[in-house]
Structures are given as structure tokens and as C-alpha cells.
Amino acid sequence: MTAAAATAKEPPRARRPGAWALFANNRLAAAGLVILVAIVLVALAAPLLPLPPPDITDPANRLIRPLQEGHLLGTDQLGRDLLSRLLYGTRMSLAVGVSATLVAALIGSLLGLIAGYAGGRTDNVLMRGIDMLMAFPYILLALAIVAVLGPGLMNALYAIAVVNIPFFARNIRGITLGLARREFVDAARLSGKSNVAILGTEILPNVLPTIVITMSTTVGWMILETAGLSFLGLGAQPPQADLGSMLGEGRKLLFNAPHVSIIPGVMIFAIVMSINLVGDGIRDLLDPRLRSGALARPAARTAVNRESVADAPREENANALLALEGLNTRFEVGDEIYHAVNEVDLKLNAEDCLGVVGESGSGKSVTAMSILGLVPTPAGRIVGGRVNFHGDDLLSVPLERLRTLRGGAIACIFQDPLSSLHPLFPVGEQVAEAIRAHQPLSKEEVRQRTLELLQLVQIPNAEQRLSAYPHELSGGMRQRVCIAMALANDPEVVIADEPTTALDVTVQAQMLRLLNRLRRERNAAVLFITHDFGVVSEICDRVAVMYAGRIVETGPAEDVIHAPAHPYTRKLIDCVPVLGEQDRQLDAIPGLPPAVNRLPEGCAFADRCDRARDDCRVGNVELAALNKEGRAVRCLYPLVEGAEGSG
């Protein structure tokens, strides 16, 4: 087997656009950068430009309006050239703002790193100190510091830096705290690294992006604040000018010469705005969550774009309760198309339990979520097929009808009961909501029904648990609540997406027992998704095996498990250790499933299949009926019953 693993295919290296391309793609950020660079260049070049000196007064030419000969932006109350003062003031403001940012970032990040990494008492002492600083309204503290140090630009710089230290310290501490608990820090410790080395070489590189983001998003703010202090007369002292003090002086002339104050204001605005744009761009660039576009809001239902649709269900599905026909669902992320679900056919008869088995990423969840339009759009899109429920195509019913079906005739149970329940509502309320959404009952009736449901799923002390919050319950209890919610309106179909995967084995056993009983009592059909053939045996009548977004084999659960016809099914069963068979050599499947954005032609399993021949890699391998009991397999050379032993 080691030889097989050695040939394990590497995943295709992700083709990422360079950082610069991404940044330039963000048009606003690019525009901000252009403006900012222009301002900085002009400010830097100020001494080289043919400008009158900024501080030379010329009372004869006081308060000249802009656009006059010799004074492009006019003059101020002392006859000083405004353009010249503006450029020198910009230099000053930029220098002070940037320095203050650097000082605050350096000290704040250091404090944050130490507090977050050391934890315990050090953290407590440092953070209490920081809290104390934060207990002052921001500018008030700066004022107090300037009061101590006396007015002046340097002092304003210190004041602004000091009041921003807590901001950096808190941010960086939070990140560090999270990182310090990550396993790679433990791994580094076990590699013999000292605390200082871990802090400097393991944690710092991971914190750096956050520091840069925090800097880029605060530098604009600091420039504003420094200008503010100067505006109040506490920063730059005459004749020295920064943008804030120019504004402050101009304020007195607001009524008769507004240009004196408007011009520096526009400059501050332009600087801060361009910095904010650039800062947002940098943040988007460095924050991978934002970069992947994952922050898009999912629509109320999955987008459906089918080129053509059949008018009616296929003949064989005419009487099926729920039938998927040729379902195609994909995700469009940037230029990549992920073919998550391809030509999936599934049929669920009344009171049947159909298992869908496959490894992670094989498309089980997307298939199930496509039925009720719960695949998130953007990214997700259904591009073909029909979903028949009692013969109606669910992909084309109006949203309001879909809504009444959701949680009504078709209910869902999800994998992780903690994240699937709203953390801020009591569980009783969440179950009651499911009832109210579909049945016009009085308050008391809803309460009664909620209680019955909780008792039905065997929640002890149901009456008290009505007002419990999800975090107060154990994993098993939470999943019981989710089941109660799903059963609230006597559904005909329950879609259960790995409902026991997150649970411990004894709790899973309780849950399977409960589900099995309830589905029989309530005559509900179940679409049960799992990756465990043991669970399939326990609860399912029929099973469908998925691989790379396709159904590769389907049939009665027992038949498929005892005599799998598809080589993948066979291997999937054989690679799991079985209780009581300690000595069996595990038959590992070499390699990895193909990436669904680069599906190969022909059989997707060919690279890992020891029966593969040349014709397996061309054309499209169809799902073909194997026998009369509804068995079908997508393989050119299926295993013949009985011929193949395990291991």
C-alpha cells in the first residue's frame, strides 16, 4: 500500500492571481491609490516647485480669491500663498499622521502580542491598564495629554499615538490569543522552540497581516485627529502650518473668505478618503475570507438557470414521492466552475429510507440542499434537471409555495446541531416558530404542540427545556430539538444531512433508534446522507453511492453492501476497519478524488481504479441498470457478483 500512496496525486496547485492584480481589480482601491500617490508626490516635491515660501507674509495681498494670477489658490489673512501653505501643510500632516501610526502600531502590537501569548496574570495586568486608557473618550485623553505636554505638533503626535495604542493592543491581543491556542504553536513547542522563538517566528508572521490592516485602516483616522488638535489650536503653532491649523485659522474668516478654510478641508478629505480606499483594498487583499467572496449574502433560494426543462416527470418517476432527474448544480467562483452535482437521478418512494453515501466533497449535501433551493447563491446555481415532488417541479414553483413546502411537507435535519440552532432564541421558541410558520394555531396550542414534540423526541424535563438555550444542551439533546423541529408539521419527506456524524457513538445509536422509530410511526420518507455504510445498514432500505458529484451505484442497501458492483463502492467498504476483524489488512484507495473544477473525461474514478482500461477514460460512462431489483451502476467493467473477495 505504501507504494500506492507514494503515487498519490498532488492536488493541482491553486492558480491564484497575484496580489497586485487583485488589488488593481478593486477599482475603488486603485483609484484611491492613484490619488494618494499623487498627493504624496506633490507634497514631497513642494520644495522643488516654483512656489513662494509658505510663511512669508504679504499684507498688501491679503485674502486674494483663488485662481488669481500668481496665487493659484489665493492667499490668507496675512497674504501668504495658500497653495504653498497647502503643500507644506500636507507634508506636515502626512508625516505626523504616519509617524503616529507607526508609533502606536509598534507599541500597541508589542503589548498585544505579549498579553495574548503570555496570558494569565501578565495579560490581566496589561489589559486592565489598556481598559483604563479606553475608559476615556478617545479625544478627551488626547486633550489631557496635550494639556500636560503643552500645545505643539510633536506633542499632538504623541497624544494621538498614545490614544491609539489600546486599539492596536486589543486587536492584536485578540488574534494572538486565538493563535496561541492553535495546534501549530503546540507543535512548535514540541519541536523544541523557546517562547521567544515561537512568538517571533510562529505567531508574528500570522499577526502581521492584521497589523498591516489595522494600520492601513487607522492612519486616515489619525491624520484626521491630528488635524483636529491643530484645529483647536493645540497642535501646530504659528507660523508652522499643518492642514488642521490652516483650517482653524480659516475658520475665523468663514463668512468673508470661505476659501481659506475650504481648501485645506478638501485636502484633508482627499487624503483621508484615498487612504481609506487603499486601506479597504489592503484589507480585502489580506483577509482571505473576504477575498474568496464568501461574504456574499445568500439569496432566499438557489438561482436556477436551466437551458431546457422537461414538462413532466419521466415515466418511471410518475408515482414517486420525490424524484431528482438529471440534477446539475454548480458553484461559480471567479473563473472557476465547480461541478458539485452532475446529472444526479434519485427516487424516493413514500415511507422509504434512501441513503446517500460518499466521501466529503462528493456532492451529497449539495444534492440534498438543491431540493429545497437551500444551496447558497451567489456561487451556487442549479443549471439543469428537475426536482419532482408529487410530480411538480420544485425548481420552478413560486417562492411562496416553496416556503410552505420547506419545513411543511419536506423538512431538513442538518449535521451540526449547535450551529444549526439560533444561539439567541430558546429551543422551545425555535420549535414553536416552525409550527407557527405552517399552522394557524393559538399561542396556547402552539405551546402544547411544542411540548408534545419535545416529548416525542424524548427530551427529559421537556417542560423546563422549552426555555433552554442551545448552548445549555448537550449535542444529543440539540439534535433531538432539530428532529422535533423537522417533525413539527408531519412532513412527508425528511432530508437528514449527516445527522449523526457530529455525535458520539452511543448518542448516535440513540438517535438512529429514535429516527427509525419516528419515521415508521409517522410514515415519513427519509433521504439519509452519511459517509458510514454501517449507518446505512442500520436505517436505510436503499442506497445511492456518490463520487465526484455523480451517482456511481444504487440499489437495495443490503445487496449493494454485500455485493458491490462498482469498484469504488467495493473499496469504500473495504478500507474501513470492521469490529471483530482485527487482522484484516486495510485496502486503502490510493490517491484522492478529482477536484470537481477539473473533472477528467470518462470515469472520474479511473485514476484510482485497478480495473481501469483505456475506454474508461473517454466519453461519458452512463448509469446502467444491472438487474431488475433497481440496481444500477456507472462502470464499464462492474464487479460480477461473488467473483471478488474482500482484501
Next chain:
Amino acid sequence: MLLEVENLTRQFGGGRTLTGRRPVVHAVSDISLSIDEGRTLGVVGESGCGKSTFARMLVGLDQPTSGSIRLAGHDIRGGRSADGRPLSATVQYVFQDPVSSLNPRKTIRQTLTAPMRHLLKMDAGQRERRLDELMDAVNLRPEFLDRYPHEFSGGQAQRIGIARALAAEPRILVLDEPVSALDVSVQAQVLNLLADLKRELGLTYVFISHDLSVIESISDEIAVMYFGRVVETGPGSTMFHRPRHPYTGLLLRSAPVPGQRRIHGEPKPAELPNPFDPPPGCAFAARCENARDDCRASVPPLDIATPDAADPESGKAHVACYHPLAEKPDKNAPPTP
């Protein structure tokens, strides 16, 4: 005995705060176990039963509240083994989550050379040679060395995690749910790899998992944990054929097996006791069919199981139960395929 653990206990919390005492959680209580060189000890139990806390104490990532851990007879409290080298040069750890145990901003080369540099003090040439050996040992191609963790699948990342643990040339590997985050097909690849490595390098494993069949397939000895305590130990080959502790029996009855409809889940929902306020007696009493009054009065000690004429290995089994399961092979034995 290569590794011996005696009365190991770890409590979290406690201590004073401004408004009183913080509650104490008993994560691990009074564990005594030992393991011979070259063997695999499987530790099985459900989430929250203290498996990871136990494992972290073995490698020195956490310190016991009381009790001792001895490595070849030498107490490791100081974080060093008998020869004065750091403990991590002898005992290494493989993490559950393969991706989060690799620093996202370091190449695989940087991650793998750290233990060689800090623990083994190797020079650059030695490190290069060792890197090649390691990548070969875990069946990864050498060109992966200069890539970053996000470029790897879970199975590959876990092999890198194993390589990192092996880099320090340890004698013992503590593996904390090393395959739980992996898909079954990849899980088999990693399990087979671990078996090969153990044979080739003469390693000793402490293998932690919640999966009974995985534990059975890999262990020479098995310890079952419940609520911070070891409730049963025994040889890997027989324990699951003849469970003695009612909890072990329940675990076995709860595990699904392909091709069989056999689970008898508990009829009523059962929960773990409150860890802040553990019961005075057996923690399993509330769920146990055999429970009687004496079970609720005091914690049953882990004693040698009553010898059993039919089972020559029975002398090696220990069980912490006042009323262990009687032998009813047809009901509790695992299924025959």
C-alpha cells in the same frame, strides 16, 4: 516498562477570584497505565472523556495536577528524560487536525527542520539528508518541501504532521485522533502508513480515538475511558470480544457495522454527569443496567478482572466496576462477519 503513568490527575479551574472560588472540572482522574516498548496502547472513549488532556500530559504540553509519568523509570516532571534531553526528543505528538497543526505561513521545510535544529542540533547537511529520509518515510514527494500547508489535502497534511513528529527521532508517538478528521479512504492510507512506520522504526504508540473499530485494528492493549477515568483495560485482541465494563458493552452495542442491523441504542436518552459536580460513585451508574446501591456510594477501583476459565488472557484485563458484565458471548460479542 517504557512508559508508566500513576494516579494521573488533571483538574482545570479552581483557584480564587474576586467573587469566590472558580468551579473545578475534573478532566482526568486517577489514571494508572503502563506500556511496553514497541507496543500500541489504544485509548478509546467519547468526546469530553479526557483523552486529549491525558495525551497532552504525556508529551508535556500540559502538567498534571497530581500523579506521575515515568519514562523508562524516570519522572518527566521537569520536562526532560533520563539522559537530560528535552522530553520532546523522546515523546512526540501527532495532532487531530492536520491543517491547524501546521503553521499556514511556513513551508513544510521550515516546519520539518525545526525539531532537527532545536532538539537534535543537526547541521545543515545532516538536516537535508534527514528531510529526504522523512519525506520518503511518509510517502511524500520531496518537491512538496517548499510548499505551504494550504496546498495540501487533509491526508497529505496529516502525513506531514507525522513527519514532523518523526523528525525528532522519538521512541514514543502519542497520536491524538490522527485519522478522525480524514475521509475513510485516506484514513486507511494513514493507518497503513502508521503500521509500516511502527514496524520499521520500532516505535511505541499511544493511539487515541473514539472509533472502536480503528482502535481494535491497531492496538495491542486497549484502555476505555469514561468521564475522566479508565474504566477497563485489556488485550486488544480479546477486549471487544469479551467486554467486562457495562460501558464498553454499550459502546460495542452502539457501533454500526456494514451489512448488519444490530444497534440497540439506549432506550432513553442518557447524558454525562455534570463535570463540575461529579457523582460520588460510579459515573456510569445513571446509564447502567447493572447499577445497584453500592455503585452510587463509591468510585469502583480499576481491579484485575475475575479470571475466566474460558479466556486464557483474562488475567490481563482490568475493570473498574462492582458488577461487571457476565459472559454472554452471543449478546455482547462483536459480530462475526
Next chain:
Amino acid sequence: MGAYILRRLIFAIPVLFGLTVIVFAIMALIPGDPAVAILGSYATPENVEKLNRDLGLDKPLVQQYVTWVGNMLQGDFGRSYSLNRPVLDEVLERFSATLILAGTALLLCSVLGLIAGIVSAVRQFGWADRVITFAVLIGISTPSFWLGLLLILLFAVTWQLLPASGMYAIYGGGDLPDLLKHLILPAVTLAVVATGVIARLTRAAMLEVLRQDYVRTARAKGLTERQVIYRHAFRAALVAVIPVIGIQAGFVLGGAVYIETVFQWPGIGAMLVKAISTRDLLLVQGGVLVVAASYVLFNLLADVAQHMLDPRLKL
């Protein structure tokens, strides 16, 4: 809940105590002799010394501090030399004016920010989102003191719709409509930046929440889109936004310093700026302390609100 509030109040005491230490330390560090500042640079050394003795400034710092705190606990904040009136009277009078201004601005920015953020998130990438995002960007990039000037120029000078400064009209004012008329420009100016920040954060929080599993559950239950967004998502987003509103309260209180100067609003901010330039120590001390204490109190309220909304936080 009551016990929690009580505990928070008790925990606020050391913070307030710390505040007095910091304020006192800052003032003690001020270079120069306050007596000289009061008497002017022509004062005789004897007079300076006498005044220092009268003010208790010749005592050791610790003793000065104890006296100062002791007096404050009895409601004696000292006398402002520049105004020649008790500090407490002046501070309270000024502070009530600031509260009117800052309170209005905080209300404005919370309501507008939340609404804008929700609309922006719900209509993500639509025109409403674009307009709001752009307006927010402009809002947070504008210096508020300059915006105030522009608004005065437009509304007071050019169109003559609203008064340019003060809290009440000098002649015949003093009633509520008069106050409101004076309040509009400064309150709006003060609220602009905070509105932008809150809107941004609300949008991000809503988008984050809308991707959560429990929102999918809400849809899978058959709830209407309205219920999903305004009940399930908004409730969770609010928990993330409330601490930010608490922080913004600090910015609004502090920003009042500029706005009061620009609009000549008789609040505590304008008073502080003047007191700093005249080196009226006791006035600065008292003013800073009262504002900081009120901010501590406000953050306490925000914490309590968050605990009421989020059962996961231990009471």
C-alpha cells in the same frame, strides 16, 4: 440580571478610581507653576507661594491626591480661578448641554447606522447598497469640524435656514423648538462619522450572520424572508453591533469637543479647550473626570444590553 448589574457597578468602582489617578497624575505632570498661571508672570514670589499654599500645592502629591478625592466625594471639586465659580456648578451646567448634543447625535447615528447597514446588506450589490457604501465612505473621511463649517456656510449663511451657533437664540429664545433648531446642525455634524462606522459594521455583521447555518435552518423551516432577516439575522447582528455603539459613544462624546467649538455650543468640550489654554487646572480635572465617568457608565449600559440579548454570555 439584577445581580449582574450590581456586579458590574461594583467592578466600575476600581475603574473610576483608576480614572481619578490618571487624571490627577496628568495634571500633576503639567509643567509650570499653576499659581504663576493664575497670577500672571508679574506676580511676586511671595504671592505665588501664598497661593500655592492656599491651593495645597506645597503638600506631597499623595496627600494632595487624597485631599482632592476626599473633597470630590463630598461634592467639592474646587473653584475655577478663571471663572471664579465652583468647578462642579460649571461642569454640570456645561455637561448637561453636552449631553443634549451628544445624546441626540448618538441616537441619530445608532438609528441611521443600523438602518443603513441593514438595507445595504439586504440589497447587497444593488444600487441602494452602492449609494450607502459610497455615502459611508465619504462620511467617515470627512473631518467633522470642517463639515460643520460647510454646513454653517450653507444652512446659516447662504440659505439662512438655521442658526449658525449657540444653544438658544439670544432674544426671545429658550423654548424647545428654539433648542431643536439650534441642535440640528451640530447634532448632524457630530453624528456623521459614527453613523458611517455603525452602518459599515452592521452591514458586515449582517452579511456574516446571513451565511450562518442557523439562517439556513430558519429558511428550511419555512420562515418568510422577512422573518429570516429581521428576526433571526438582525437579532444576531445586533449582538455584534452593540459594543461598537458603546465605543462610538466615546467618539461622539470626544467629537463634541470640536463641534462645540465650531458651533459655539456651551458644552463641556468647548469649556475644556478653553480651560486647557488658560491652564485652569481644577476645571480641566473636573471636566475630564465627569465626561470619563459618564462614558464608563454608558459602556456599562452597553454591556448590560449585550448580556440581555445574548444568553451565551454568563450573567
